[in-house]
Amino acid sequence: MNGLTARLMVFTSGFIVMVLEIVGARFLGRDFGGSFFVWVSQIGVILIALAAGSYLGGAWADRAQRLRPIGVCLLVAGLFTALQPELAPPLIVSIVARHPADAPIPMVWQKLDPVLGSAVVFLLPALALATLPPYLIRWSTGSLGRLGRSSAAIVASNTLGGIAGVFVTGYVLLDVMRISSIFRLMGALIALLALCCLCADRLGPRGGRNLAPLPAAAGASTDCS
Amino acid sequence: MTLRKQGVLAALALGFLAARETIAGGGTVVFETTSVYHHIRVVEAGEYRSLLFDSSEQSRIALADPEAGRFEYIDYFFMPWLWNVAMTNVLMIGLGGGSAQQAYARYCPGVTVETVELDPAVLKVAEDYFGFRQSPRQRVVISDGRMFLQRSRRQYDAVLVDAYVEGRYGASIPYHLATQEFFRLVSDRLATNGVVAYNCIGVLQNDKADLVGALHRTMKSVFSQVYLFPARESWNVVLVGTRDAEAKKAHELWPNAMPAWQSGRLRLPTFFQRLGVFRVAPPASSLNSPLLADDYAPVDGLLGGMRPLAPQLRRQTAAPR
Structure with missing residues (x-):
């Protein structure tokens, strides 16, 4: 896999994560209201997932050294995301409905219920997407001598994708698309990332499996005498 | 530091503090706090005291008489009397300075008002600076309006919604209080002759998609009739959704309120005068505006298309025409 493909993939994953975060606040608002705690929960859960x-992506990349497992994981996450408009509402309603009607919800649950709702909907897809950047750092880095530059390019591309996701969602998507359609679109994009991973796995690594060691530094010596 | 330098610094500090105590356009800030939802200020200017959320004026009272000085659009929250002649309980979403609540307490002595307010700091300010008092007839619940309706099983004679905020950076409305699903929920909580009254800001002549048109279309999908009360002194429009089988005209409706007026259950002095703005025809924009649903509610995009307020009026929610 070349560096450009890896950067495009992590740009897309960052984009999807932030689209889901912004749309998620709207999605949860219908059941948890417009309270401040909804945004707190949404940001907190997404950061936990990231x-x-x-961490898991980095550990997994060292161990598995193949893109197939993450491709399968993303395929499941894509399907899960696309089906959220059908899967999530009964689960979220059950979170709210467990409190007796006509009695105030205790403050601790006013704060934590949106966290539960957010976790139900967004933890899995955001977690799966967050495994991609460390995986692709490993996959797209040819030698340890270029590790700093290649990892920076991956992290920056991922962040740029996130920035694009925030503005595109806030300024365009919510005005022109239904929330359910946005979920389906993001599910399809995650599935596309999964297919990219599966294809890259079949085509073989560019060099990420066995990183070439750093060349010995000029003048370095082990002689301590 | 020399005595002279200390004096200059002290003068600068005092000047800074003095500048903080006055706001653009005049007025003295008598209270200021930042809650999780708003930068709340209480400002006195001339004979009035106002409540500001960020840069938006929410409520106003006359200092000489806390129950006077309210905005004109508050009077349109009394229009449910045209359809429900035996109102005894009302739910209001949004407290602000409590203008509508205090007007109901004064002019509808037999009506119990339950208010849902999201921000606890707003309740404290309403009590401390705007003369609002909780009582068995004035109950306040700190909650999101829609969540409250979802969990409540009570029936109301009228539901009044005043959750609109207009500031220098544009207007905003909680999207989940503007969708078809929300109005269905409201309809489920209304008694047989129940009526909903909804305040927003807009114009009726605009033929492009806007919030007034979208709200009208959305309310019409739930309520059989939607009437409009555009304020004369401001850009506020109060939409009233009812279950009339057929649209009625003002002269057919005002006799309904006469028994309540004659018996003293309705005492708003301007009630019949306010009927002058009554309008049955939908706003021009309703044909081009989307139906708002939980799944698609571009309220921010619709608000963004509104004409900007004149600079000197931007502070006001009830922006004068």
């Missing part, structure tokens, strides 16, 4: 996904 942290966990990055």
Whole structure:
């Protein structure tokens, strides 16, 4: 896999994560209201997914050294995302309906219920997408001597995708598309990323499996005497 | 530091503080706080005290009489009397300074008002600076309006919605309080002759898609009739959704309120005068505006197309025409 393909893929994954985050606040608002806690929950859950996904992706890349597992994982995440308009509502309603009607919801649950709702809908896809950048750093890096530059390019592309996701969603998508259609589109994009991973796996690595070591530094010496 | 330098610094600090106490366009800030939802200020200018959320004026009272000085559009929240002649309980979404609530307490002595307000800081300001008092007839619940309706099983004679905010960077409305699903929920919580009254800002002559048109179309998909009360002194439009089988004209409706007026259950002095703005015809924009649903509610895009307020009027929610 060449660097450009890897950068395009992580740009897309960052884009999808932020589209889901912004759309998610709207999606959850119908059941949890317009409270401040909905945004807090949404941001918190997405960051948990990004942290966990990055860690798992890095560990997985070292161990598996193939793109097929992450491709399968993304395929499941894509299907899950596309089906959210049907899957999520009964689960979210059950979170709200467990509190007795006509009695105030305790403050702790006013804060934590949106976290549960957000986790139900967004934890899995965001986590799967967050495994991609560390995986592709490993996959697209030819030698340890270029590790800094290639990892920076992957991280920057992922962040740029996220920035695009925020503005495109806020300024365009919500005005022209239904929320359910946005979920389907993002599900399709995740599936596309999955197919890219599966194809790259079949075509073989560019060099990420066994990184060439750093050349010995000029003048370096092990002589300590 | 020399005494002279200390004096200059002290003068600068005092000048800064003094500047903070006055706002653009005049007025003195008598209270200021930042809640999780708003930058809340209480401002006194001339004979009025106003409540500002960010740069948007939400409520106003006359200092000499806290129950006077309210905006004109508040009077249109009394229009449900035209359809429901025996109102005893009302739900209001949005407290602000409590202008509508206090007007109901004063002019409809037999009506109990339950208010749902999202921001607890707003309730404290309404009580401390705008004379609002909770009582058995004035109950406030801190909650999101839609969540409250979802979980409540009570029936109301009228539901009044005032959740619109207009500021220097444009207007905003909570999208989940503007969709077809929301109005269905409201309809489910209304008694047999129940009526919903909804405040927003807009113009009726605009033929491009806008919020007034979208709200009218959305309310019409749930309520058999939607009437309009465009304020004379501001850009506010109050939409009233009812279950009339056929659209009625003002002269057919005003006799309905006469028994309540004669018995003293309705005492708003301007009630019949306000009927002058009554309008049955839909706004020009309703044909081109989308039906708002939970799945598609581009409220921010619709608000973005509205004409900007004149600079000197931007502070006001009830922007004068």
